Amino acid sequence: xxxxxxxxxxxxxxxxxxxxxxxxxxxxxxxxxxxxxxxxxxxxxxxxxxxxxxxxxxxxxxxxxxxxxxxxxxxxxxxxxxxxxxxxxxxxxxxxxxxxxxxxxxxxxxxxxxxxxxxxxxxxxxxxxxxxxxxxxxxxxxxxxxxxxxxxxxxxxxxxxxxxxxxxxxxxxxxxxxxxxxxxxxxxxxxxxxxxxxxxxxxxxxxxxxxxxxxxxxxxxxxxxxxxxxxxxxxxxxxxxxxxxxxxxxxxxxxxxxxxxxxxxxxxxxxxxxxxxxxxxxxxxxxxxxxxxxxxxxxxxxxxxxxxxxxxxxxxxxxxxxxxxxxxxxxxxxxxxxxxxxxxxxxxxxxxxxxxxxxxxxxxxxxxxxxxxxxxxx
Numbered sequence: 001x002x003x004x005x006x007x008x009x010x011x012x013x014x015x016x017x018x019x020x021x022x023x024x025x026x027x028x029x030x031x032x033x034x035x036x037x038x039x040x041x042x043x044x045x046x047x048x049x050x051x052x053x054x055x056x057x058x059x060x061x062x063x064x065x066x067x068x069x070x071x072x073x074x075x076x077x078x079x080x081x082x083x084x085x086x087x088x089x090x091x092x093x094x095x096x097x098x099x100x101x102x103x104x105x106x107x108x109x110x111x112x113x114x115x116x117x118x119x120x121x122x123x124x125x126x127x128x129x130x131x132x133x134x135x136x137x138x139x140x141x142x143x144x145x146x147x148x149x150x151x152x153x154x155x156x157x158x159x160x161x162x163x164x165x166x167x168x169x170x171x172x173x174x175x176x177x178x179x180x181x182x183x184x185x186x187x188x189x190x191x192x193x194x195x196x197x198x199x200x201x202x203x204x205x206x207x208x209x210x211x212x213x214x215x216x217x218x219x220x221x222x223x224x225x226x227x228x229x230x231x232x233x234x235x236x237x238x239x240x241x242x243x244x245x246x247x248x249x250x251x252x253x254x255x256x257x258x259x260x261x262x263x264x265x266x267x268x269x270x271x272x273x274x275x276x277x278x279x280x281x282x283x284x285x286x287x288x289x290x291x292x293x294x295x296x297x298x299x300x301x302x303x304x305x306x307x308x309x310x311x312x313x314x315x316x317x318x319x320x321x322x323x324x325x326x327x328x329x330x331x332x333x334x335x336x337x338x339x340x341x342x343x344x345x346x347x348x349x350x351x352x353x354x355x356x357x358x359x360x361x362x363x364x365x366x367x368x369x370x371x372x373x374x375x376x377x378x
Contacts, residue, residue, distance in 0.1 A: 049067075068098075100163050161176040231255075261286060261355070360372055
């Protein structure tokens with residue numbers, strides 16, 4: 001049985017440390033914010049139908065994906081919207097969606113974006129696909145759309161994951177592939193499910209992935225993951241990943257090549273039917289999370305912040321919560337991570353991005369989800 005810890009009165013957040021060993025994670029508690037309110041101004045700049053992810057373009061426009069398959073070209077300065085033609089067919093039942101969207105490292109020249117979505121597979125199955133396309137803003141279209149990677153089919157289940165991050169040198173693409181609620185594939189070396197994948201920009205497995213020599217699928221970088229809903233690099237090139245746990249046990253992980261992160265053999269949560277899962281403990285052979293939430297916040301979005309608008313929050317991760325209706329800040333110090341702030345946003349928050357203006361940008365979940373811009377008070 002997992003220990004359910006009680007929230008305590010505090011200012012904006014409370015972080016409890018469990019021991020001092022580097023392998024022991026921190027349980028982040030979701031105590032209510034202080035009565036003095038949020039430490040930032042919140043301005044709504046647009047409303048979307050079940051928005052999922054957003055990306056900034058060099059000219060100040062944005063791309064916003066919506067669950068049912070629409071990709072919106074949006075000008076946050078004027079509120080103007082245009083639905084792009086040329087998007088692929090999306091299997092949006094259940095947790096399916098048009099998911100992540102990230103401009104290519106050479107977008108200024110190529111106008112190319114990478115995006116993920118759930119597509120119909122064989123029979124009643126579905127799978128997560130990674131695609132590229134060029135953006136024709138003047139024509140309002142995606143062009144030259146091409147699927148460059150597909151994970152295995154699953155006949156049922158969600159947990160597509162499908163999050164994208166480019167390596168700091170722009171040479172590789174890291175892609176998250178969830179376990180599709182099948183559990184065992186996360187530990188299967190031949191499966192791409194429940195994994196962080198390292199790919200070339202054309203979607204082929206990158207050379208030098210260390211697990212390939214041990215019989216793993218050539219694209220696998222790390223394994224033992226559940227539903228990986230965020231991946232980002234910090235300023236020193238470390239790869240951080242966030243995933244939704246089972247019944248509690250949401251995680252922030254520092255991703256290193258070839259490591260096993262435990263799912264479904266270790267977790268700080270339990271199965272939804274009440275069956276226990278062994279906790280992460282030192283010496284169990286699994287890489288423990290740096291931070292976990294118990295009770296859960298159902299994290300859905302992850303962004304790294306190192307901008308000037310909020311100088312006190314440089315070198316932090318920001319995580320959005322669905323069931324938590326929250327925005328959390330995780331302070332980074334080398335390979336260590338500590339829960340620093342938890343704010344009740346009053347709505348389910350789907351996504352977060354650091355804008356080119358240094359503001360934090362959020363997307364609310366739901367059929368009338370707002371885009372929010374967070375700036376310092378005063």
